[in-house]
Amino acid sequence: MGVDRRQFLKLAGISAAFGLGGSVGFQLLRPGALDAAERMPTPYQMVFPKSQGNSEVMPNPKALKGRRWGMVIDMRKLTVEKARAAIQACNYYHNVPTIPGKQNIKWIWLTGYTNAFPEVENPFADPAIKNARFIAMCNHCDNPPCVRVCPTKATFQREDGIVMMDMHRCIGCRFCMAGCPYGSRSFNFRDPRPFIKKEYPKYPTRTKGVVEKCTFCSERLAVGKLPACAEASGGAMVFGDVDDAGSELRQLLRSRYSIRRKPNLGTHPQVYYLV
Amino acid sequence: MLEKALSGSKLYWTWLICLLVVIGAGFGAYLVQYNKGLMITGMSRDVSWGFYIAQFTFLVGVAASAVMLVLPYYLHHYKTFGRITILGEFLAIASVIMCILFITVDLGKPTRILNVMLHPTPNSILFWDMIVLNGYLIINLVAGWVTLEAERKQLPPPGWIKPIIYLSIPWAVSIHTVTAFLYAGLPGRGYWLTAIMAPRFLASAFAAGPAVLILLGYLVKKLTRFDPGKEAFETLAKIVCYAIILHIFFFFLEVFTVGYSDIPSHTAHLKYLYFGLHGHNMLVPWVWVALGCGFTAIILLVNPRTRKNLKILPYACVLVFICTWIDKGMGMIAGGFVPNPLHEVTEYAPTGLELMITFGVYATGILVLTILYKVALGVKAEEEAL
Numbered sequence: 001m002g003v004d005r006r007q008f009l010k011l012a013g014i015s016a017a018f019g020l021g022g023s024v025g026f027q028l029l030r031p032g033a034l035d036a037a038e039r040m041p042t043p044y045q046m047v048f049p050k051s052q053g054n055s056e057v058m059p060n061p062k063a064l065k066g067r068r069w070g071m072v073i074d075m076r077k078l079t080v081e082k083a084r085a086a087i088q089a090c091n092y093y094h095n096v097p098t099i100p101g102k103q104n105i106k107w108i109w110l111t112g113y114t115n116a117f118p119e120v121e122n123p124f125a126d127p128a129i130k131n132a133r134f135i136a137m138c139n140h141c142d143n144p145p146c147v148r149v150c151p152t153k154a155t156f157q158r159e160d161g162i163v164m165m166d167m168h169r170c171i172g173c174r175f176c177m178a179g180c181p182y183g184s185r186s187f188n189f190r191d192p193r194p195f196i197k198k199e200y201p202k203y204p205t206r207t208k209g210v211v212e213k214c215t216f217c218s219e220r221l222a223v224g225k226l227p228a229c230a231e232a233s234g235g236a237m238v239f240g241d242v243d244d245a246g247s248e249l250r251q252l253l254r255s256r257y258s259i260r261r262k263p264n265l266g267t268h269p270q271v272y273y274l275v
Numbered sequence: 276m277l278e279k280a281l282s283g284s285k286l287y288w289t290w291l292i293c294l295l296v297v298i299g300a301g302f303g304a305y306l307v308q309y310n311k312g313l314m315i316t317g318m319s320r321d322v323s324w325g326f327y328i329a330q331f332t333f334l335v336g337v338a339a340s341a342v343m344l345v346l347p348y349y350l351h352h353y354k355t356f357g358r359i360t361i362l363g364e365f366l367a368i369a370s371v372i373m374c375i376l377f378i379t380v381d382l383g384k385p386t387r388i389l390n391v392m393l394h395p396t397p398n399s400i401l402f403w404d405m406i407v408l409n410g411y412l413i414i415n416l417v418a419g420w421v422t423l424e425a426e427r428k429q430l431p432p433p434g435w436i437k438p439i440i441y442l443s444i445p446w447a448v449s450i451h452t453v454t455a456f457l458y459a460g461l462p463g464r465g466y467w468l469t470a471i472m473a474p475r476f477l478a479s480a481f482a483a484g485p486a487v488l489i490l491l492g493y494l495v496k497k498l499t500r501f502d503p504g505k506e507a508f509e510t511l512a513k514i515v516c517y518a519i520i521l522h523i524f525f526f527f528l529e530v531f532t533v534g535y536s537d538i539p540s541h542t543a544h545l546k547y548l549y550f551g552l553h554g555h556n557m558l559v560p561w562v563w564v565a566l567g568c569g570f571t572a573i574i575l576l577v578n579p580r581t582r583k584n585l586k587i588l589p590y591a592c593v594l595v596f597i598c599t600w601i602d603k604g605m606g607m608i609a610g611g612f613v614p615n616p617l618h619e620v621t622e623y624a625p626t627g628l629e630l631m632i633t634f635g636v637y638a639t640g641i642l643v644l645t646i647l648y649k650v651a652l653g654v655k656a657e658e659e660a661l
Binding site for chain 1: 460
């Protein structure tokens with residue numbers, strides 16, 4: 001027996017006294033052992049390896065960083081032309097196919113006031129609002145039901161709040177489509193590639209059998225660019241950090257009255273409409 | 276015991292070949308779906324689950340209903356069911372196999388199905404459904420096979436099987452409860468967002484399952500020398516009677532809450548189903564037929580003279596089957612998706628290929644059922660010959 005109880009306590013006391021708790025003490029006793037232990041996967045990790053995130057990849061220094069991404073859509077500025085430009089930009093940069101009929105794919109689209117906000121019923125509302133065309137897209141909810149129901153974690157939430165899809169893990173069960181209360185998800189009922197008008201080579205095309213949706217342009221944020229729709233909207237769509245009280249987005253939310261889609265469901269949508 | 280399935284009459288083999296032909300056709304249709312994707316179905320962006328998931332939901336109920344034989348026999352020593360419990364357990368096996376197949380053909384990426392186990396996600400109800408369905412399959416396979424083997428050897432079943440049989444009772448309730456939870460926990464779907472979903476599922480299951488068993492009992496009686504006995508039919512008929520009344524009662528509870536509160540996101544679905552919405556009314560005749568069948572069945576089953584009349588009973592059972600199959604299948608699934616979260620109406624109807632795949636899965640289940648029943652009835656015939 002190398003170390004008995006008494007000796008161990010003594011050693012622990014000395015380590016603690018010198019502030020050598022945890023890994024430092026461990027390092028002193030057995031140099032290098034911890035690095036190896038950290039890299040060695042546990043049996044659980046061997047069976048269920050982590051597929052997301054790889055700390056060895058250096059992030060782009062230009063990448064936009066936010067604690068909680070959100071979007072403000074200014075309905076005073078959003079004309080149908082600007083909205084169409086935003087939609088077109090999104091469709092182009094993400095190779096969203098144009099499939100006719102009810103098996104179509106939509107990431108971001110235009111809809112009516114009563115469709116976007118069925119609970120905010122008011123027949124005498126300002127016609128400018130009532131007859132306006134609203135942009136519908138994934139709300140990147142703080143409490144997303146789609147993530148809750150996915151049986152494979154193919155849809156997941158990043159720390160900055162973005163709700164993402166892993167197209168290589170999705171089994172196409174479409175539970176997330178039943179779970180989403182905003183109709184923001186589309187399923188590839190067929191091979192989408194023949195329906196892509198002009199392919200954008202820097203973004204992957206999808207395959208039949210998986211679900212897809214808006215990603216808040218995570219691929220653009222990673223290289224320091226704003227989401228394609230915000231960039232193309234002529235200032236009508238403002239993207240920013242909801243957690244940053246000094247952001248332009250928060251400034252807008254303070255200055256004007258905003259509404260969110262179906263807030264009564266407790267999903268905490270992060271797309272705000274200034275009306 | 277399986278060798279009993281290898282010898283049979285001309286009728287038996289013809290039946291198996293017919294089933295294999297349907298399975299072949301269904302498999303062919305599935306190959307088309309596998310190559311082209313789910314575009315060959317009538318499903319859409321708005322109605323993203325359809326006929327497959329409807330059949331799955333209905334058959335989970337049929338599978339769960341085996342408990343209606345197991346419970347009276349093993350917990351209350353109701354001897355009359357002793358002879359037919361195995362038929363219930365084997366029906367459960369065939370039904371669960373169909374459930375698993377329906378889930379599989381519904382997947383966009385069936386080759387990735389093991390991702391559910393490679394990336395276990397306890398917050399997803401589908402993960403739990405996978406566990407309870409597979410567990411129920413294994414429990415019934417073991418319990419059914421072991422008790423039948425003991426019966427063949429003219430021995431009492433081994434002691435270790437008892438706890439497994441007892442476990443099958445709450446487990447049967449669990450499969451249908453978890454299946455109800457697939458729907459009943461989704462925030463944006465008013466038609467499904469109801470705590471009575473699981474009891475309603477169970478009530479319709481305990482009506483549909485025993486009704487199917489009665490019909491199978493008639494077939495067995497006609498085709499083999501095995502007679503389940505008048506008393507077994509009568510008791511099953513009573514179970515069907517109580518359960519179909521509960522089913523309709525629960526439906527009216529739903530109608531009251533939805534109708535009296537009059538909250539649009541909840542009423543819209545019932546309006547669509549029973550009266551049509553914005554001129555869309557494809558399912559209206561179906562749901563009224565279901566309701567009519569349910570009421571007629573109740574009249575036939577409540578009245579002792581018609582219930583005990585073995586000539587009328589099968590018709591009542593067919594009515595119960597139609598009622599629950601429409602209500603829990605198409606009504607429940609399509610009704611939940613129409614209107615969509617943006618209050619737009621997209622209707623759903625299955626396509627020809629979708630129906631062929633569905634028939635193929637049903638034929639597979641019936642093939643399994645035929646073989647299992649052949650074995651069980653072979654053992655029983657052997658026993659009676661002694």
